[in-house]
Amino acid sequence: MSKLxxxxxxxxxxxxxxxAFFRSCGLFAISLGVFFLLVLLYSVFSQGVSAFWQxxxxxxVKLDAKxxxxxxxxxxxxxxxxxxDYPRLLRNALAEELGVSLDDLVxxxxxxxxxxxxxxxxxxxxxxxxxxxxGTSQKLTFLAASHVDSVFKGQVNLSVSETxxxxxxxxLEWMKKLAYEGILHKTFNFGFFIFSASSRxxxxxxxxxxxxxxxxxxxxxxxxxxxxxxxxxxxxxxAGRNRFTDLIEVNINNLAAVPxxxxxxLGLVVFIHFLGLPRSSSLVGGLVLTLMTFPTIxxxxxxxxxxxxxxxxxxxxxxxxxxTQTVFQHVIxxxxxxxxxxxxxxxxxxxxxxxxLLLIGMVAFVANYPxxxxxxxxxxxxxxxxxxxxxxxxxxxxTFCAIIVLLMFLALMNxxxxxxxxxxxxxx
Amino acid sequence: xxxxGMILFVFALGGLGLFLSRARALAFESCGSRMHSRPFYYGxxxxxxxxxxxxxxxxxxxxxxxxxxxxxxxxxxxRMEMSGILHEDRVLVLRDVLKSLLxxxxxxxxxxxxxxxxxxxxxxxxxxxxxVIGSLxxxxxxxxxxxxxxxxxxxxxxxxxxxxxxxILSLIIASxxxxxxxxxxxxxxxxxxxxxxxxxxxxxxxxxxxxxxRFPTTDSNxxxxxxxxxxxxxxYIACVAMLFAVPVGxxxxxxxxxxxxxxxxxxxxxxxxxxxxxxxxxxxxxxxVSVGPFLRDLSSAFSGNGEAxxxxxxxxxxxxxxxxxxxxxxxxxxxxxxxxxxxxxxxxSFGLGATxxxxxKRVVLSAAFPGIMxxxxxxxxxxxxxxxxxxxxxxxxxKLTINPFDAMxxxxxxxxxxxxxxxxxxxxxxxxxxxxxxxxxxxxLLMNIFALYIVRKYREQYE
Numbered sequence: 001m002s003k004l005x006x007x008x009x010x011x012x013x014x015x016x017x018x019x020a021f022f023r024s025c026g027l028f029a030i031s032l033g034v035f036f037l038l039v040l041l042y043s044v045f046s047q048g049v050s051a052f053w054q055x056x057x058x059x060x061v062k063l064d065a066k067x068x069x070x071x072x073x074x075x076x077x078x079x080x081x082x083x084x085d086y087p088r089l090l091r092n093a094l095a096e097e098l099g100v101s102l103d104d105l106v107x108x109x110x111x112x113x114x115x116x117x118x119x120x121x122x123x124x125x126x127x128x129x130x131x132x133x134x135g136t137s138q139k140l141t142f143l144a145a146s147h148v149d150s151v152f153k154g155q156v157n158l159s160v161s162e163t164x165x166x167x168x169x170x171x172l173e174w175m176k177k178l179a180y181e182g183i184l185h186k187t188f189n190f191g192f193f194i195f196s197a198s199s200r201x202x203x204x205x206x207x208x209x210x211x212x213x214x215x216x217x218x219x220x221x222x223x224x225x226x227x228x229x230x231x232x233x234x235x236x237x238x239a240g241r242n243r244f245t246d247l248i249e250v251n252i253n254n255l256a257a258v259p260x261x262x263x264x265x266l267g268l269v270v271f272i273h274f275l276g277l278p279r280s281s282s283l284v285g286g287l288v289l290t291l292m293t294f295p296t297i298x299x300x301x302x303x304x305x306x307x308x309x310x311x312x313x314x315x316x317x318x319x320x321x322x323x324t325q326t327v328f329q330h331v332i333x334x335x336x337x338x339x340x341x342x343x344x345x346x347x348x349x350x351x352x353x354x355x356x357l358l359l360i361g362m363v364a365f366v367a368n369y370p371x372x373x374x375x376x377x378x379x380x381x382x383x384x385x386x387x388x389x390x391x392x393x394x395x396x397x398x399t400f401c402a403i404i405v406l407l408m409f410l411a412l413m414n415x416x417x418x419x420x421x422x423x424x425x426x427x428x
Numbered sequence: 429x430x431x432x433g434m435i436l437f438v439f440a441l442g443g444l445g446l447f448l449s450r451a452r453a454l455a456f457e458s459c460g461s462r463m464h465s466r467p468f469y470y471g472x473x474x475x476x477x478x479x480x481x482x483x484x485x486x487x488x489x490x491x492x493x494x495x496x497x498x499x500x501x502x503x504x505x506x507r508m509e510m511s512g513i514l515h516e517d518r519v520l521v522l523r524d525v526l527k528s529l530l531x532x533x534x535x536x537x538x539x540x541x542x543x544x545x546x547x548x549x550x551x552x553x554x555x556x557x558x559x560v561i562g563s564l565x566x567x568x569x570x571x572x573x574x575x576x577x578x579x580x581x582x583x584x585x586x587x588x589x590x591x592x593x594x595x596i597l598s599l600i601i602a603s604x605x606x607x608x609x610x611x612x613x614x615x616x617x618x619x620x621x622x623x624x625x626x627x628x629x630x631x632x633x634x635x636x637x638x639x640x641x642r643f644p645t646t647d648s649n650x651x652x653x654x655x656x657x658x659x660x661x662x663x664y665i666a667c668v669a670m671l672f673a674v675p676v677g678x679x680x681x682x683x684x685x686x687x688x689x690x691x692x693x694x695x696x697x698x699x700x701x702x703x704x705x706x707x708x709x710x711x712x713x714x715x716x717v718s719v720g721p722f723l724r725d726l727s728s729a730f731s732g733n734g735e736a737x738x739x740x741x742x743x744x745x746x747x748x749x750x751x752x753x754x755x756x757x758x759x760x761x762x763x764x765x766x767x768x769x770x771x772x773x774x775x776x777s778f779g780l781g782a783t784x785x786x787x788x789k790r791v792v793l794s795a796a797f798p799g800i801m802x803x804x805x806x807x808x809x810x811x812x813x814x815x816x817x818x819x820x821x822x823x824x825x826x827k828l829t830i831n832p833f834d835a836m837x838x839x840x841x842x843x844x845x846x847x848x849x850x851x852x853x854x855x856x857x858x859x860x861x862x863x864x865x866x867x868x869x870x871x872x873l874l875m876n877i878f879a880l881y882i883v884r885k886y887r888e889q890y891e
Contacts, residue, residue: 010781015783015786016783018783018785018786019783019784019785019786022785022788022789023683023687023784023785025679026679026680026682026683026686026687027683027687028679029675029676029677029678029679029680029683030679030680030683030684030696030700032676033676033680033700033703033752033755033756033759034696034699034700036703036752036755037699037700037702037703039718040703040706040710040711040714040752043714043717043718044710044714047717226602227602227605230598230599230602230603231599231602231603231605231606232603233599234596234599234600234602234603235603238596238599239603247607248603248604248606248607250880251606251607251609251610252606253876253880254610254873254876254877254880255606255609255610257806257809257810257872257876258613258813258869258872258873258876259809259810259812259813259814259815259840259868259869259872260813260815261813261815261840261843261844261865261868262613262617262813262865262868262869263613264847265613265616265617265843265847265861265862265865266609266612266613266616266617268847269616269617269620269862270612270616273853274616291609294605294606295606298606322588322592323592324592324595324596328595348705349705351707352706352707352708352709352710353707354707354708354709354815354816355708355815355816355819355840355844358844358847358848359843359844359847359848361848363848381707381709384709384710384713385709385712385816385819385820388712388713388716388717388820396717399713399717400713403710403713406707406710407706407710410705410706410707414705
């Protein structure tokens with residue numbers, strides 16, 4: 001008996017240890033995945049949130065007629081108001097605030113480096129719109145220069161020697177003074193959503209990219225939803241199994257797995273080279289993304305159609321509806337939540353896609369808003385790519401901020417898809 | 429009338445036809461005659477009669493006239509060039525002017541002089557006449573469709589059957605688009621690739637070990653287009669990524685499918701899938717700004733003399749970040765496959781006294797093995813075709829090295845590099861991108877087909 005027991009030594013201790021080890025491996029793998037997700041999100045948000053606020057200066061600027069219009073000819077020549085030296089007005093106002101004499105040209109130059117280049121055009125637009133303001137003093141809020149912005153947000157190491165910094169010690173002193181007096185302060189960065197591309201960080205924004213992405217999503221929705229749904233309806237409801245449908249099915253599955261950059265090559269050859277559509281327009285971008293998205297929509301629609309119970313079809317047919325009436329009046333309406341969920345997820349995927357857009361020339365410096373989808377535009381992910389290649393420190397913050405905006409849109413779309421599914425999906 | 433105005437007009441007419449035919453059918457019905465179909469179908473049939481033939485004609489006319497005029501321009505301009513009326517540089521100007529006239533129907537270029545102007549005017553007149561003829565015929569077509577449809581709204585007509593025929597036909601066309609896209613991809617890659625191989629021999633491309641395409645302007649000395657360093661870089665980075673992603677992904681899948689409670693699972697699974705929803709450009713920037721510098725600083729802290737042996741852009745950086753991106757692909761695909769293994773197999777194993785991990789290792793995973801292989805293959809094809817992460821994190825230098833801490837480059841990076849900026853479609857420097865794309869397409873296609881084959885074969889086992 002004891003001999004038998006000895007033979008029955010099944011190394012239980014070791015095996016339980018192996019069990020625990022295996023289990024902890026699984027747990028470790030999952031926590032590794034979650035850890036990376038958190039690191040990614042943390043590094044994006046911690047470095048990007050600050051770009052939602054931009055350092056601005058608020059001070060009263062005297063709109064001196066002597067500087068705007070030294071010869072007093074503005075009544076005859078409206079051009080004068082447009083080309084006047086507005087940065088000088090701002091510089092003088094700031095210099096007065098800081099107690100810098102108007103003869104000290106070296107200091108004055110440093111003063112004028114404190115505010116953004118765009119502040120002058122902001123003032124110009126104001127004066128051109130309201131010429132009666134000339135001669136008065138106006139309280140204005142305008143953007144500070146990007147170096148001031150970075151220092152004010154504490155992103156610059158100030159312990160390095162003065163010559164290596166973009167801001168001198170004098171300017172830092174001024175900044176402290178201005179901040180103490182409440183002139184230098186942070187405002188919400190509306191410009192980030194409005195401005196177009198610019199080589200100056202504080203003046204560049206997502207405006208064109210948002211419009212371009214919007215156009216493209218609209219085109220993708222308009223083209224891929226009808227095509228995708230129609231194809232899925234045919235394959236699921238009408239087609240028998242034959243060579244043709246097999247071919248289509250294999251094609252759809254493959255298209256869903258083709259690398260996205262290949263679609264860029266296709267777009268370049270077919271849409272731009274062959275059909276002669278304008279390069280870097282959102283129309284071409286939208287069409288390329290359509291080709292990428294519609295296999296996804298077909299697959300989602302097919303599973304949504306399959307989930308509709310056959311009893312619905314049988315009931316409709318039994319009451320005398322034709323096949324097409326059954327499909328269009330009963331099956332598709334019931335499948336709509338599933339179709340929309342798939343469509344939103346496909347759109348979210350298309351919104352974040354970059355590689356094919358690079359090939360069709362959307363990597364362009366676009367300063368004007370695109371009026372129609374035929375005009376040159378960029379997209380949000382492409383803008384991220386372009387900012388990522390900029391050297392200036394202030395662009396890193398903006399890139400992360402643009403990523404936050406992109407992720408927010410994606411999160412919204414995904415949440416909408418999940419809600420739609422949970423709210424409207426019927427189980428048969 | 430402009431094209432969009434024309435289309436709007438036709439649709440408006442179609443809407444009118446729909447309304448009128450439906451009203452006529454309703455009137456018939458109220459008079460007591462039995463109609464074959466519901467009134468709406470008569471309306472829809474008239475709408476189709478109005479819209480489809482006229483728009484089809486309009487489209488064909490538009491394309492046809494464009495081709496015809498372009499041909500005419502080509503012939504006449506080259507005749508003028510031959511006879512010496514036109515100077516060579518004027519020919520280019522003229523072609524530009526005529527092209528812009530055709531596409532935007534206005535003349536943009538300023539530097540045309542008087543004798544050219546008359547020529548351009550001549551052409552503009554011709555274009556206008558053709559356009560007017562096309563528009564008039566389209567309007568006539570639409571009106572005829574409207575009248576015929578109205579006249580044809582009779583009780584014996586099988587309107588519903590006709591409408592359904594049209595609907596099914598359009599469904600078939602929509603589903604054939606998938607095939608068209610594949611044909612489009614293949615042909616667009618194929619023709620450019622063939623013209624690339626006219627200037628660069630096949631063996632130089634497939635077996636060349638030096639990638640040095642030069643610039644398109646110096647076309648006298650064609651650069652070297654060796655695929656080997658790019659392919660090596662692509663496979664190396666994909667390998668590193670898979671080495672990272674496969675164990676993590678499969679272990680997560682096993683834990684989620686076998687160990688985790690339903691609550692934990694419903695919390696963890698979406699969390700991991702967020703990773704798959706993040707655009708790759710975000711991963712790329714994360715690698716460029718966070719991971720790369722972190723690895724570099726880490727290596728300089730470890731090396732002792734303060735020198736970093738890991739470059740900021742390296743195979744390792746790109747591989748790790750790509751691996752993170754691939755985790756959810758492997759984990760959710762494998763999770764589905766593991767859960768598809770019938771529970772009876774597990775129960776049999778438990779009944780024989782195996783622990784849970786032994787059951788998983790010996791029974792569940794071996795039953796799920798083909799499916800997991802397919803998941804790994806699909807993921808690998810994604811790793812090979814991935815672009816943005818490698819563009820930003822792997823570097824652009826085409827080196828042939830086995831040091832994972834060094835920068836290497838990939839096929840996708842070079843496609844992007846060769847095709848951004850100004851393009852000339854006839855230089856090998858541009859065309860090589862299509863040869864690279866063809867290579868990429870074929871490789872990923874084979875992997876996908878193989879994976880789908882395995883999935884299909886595997887699915888048959890338990891159903």
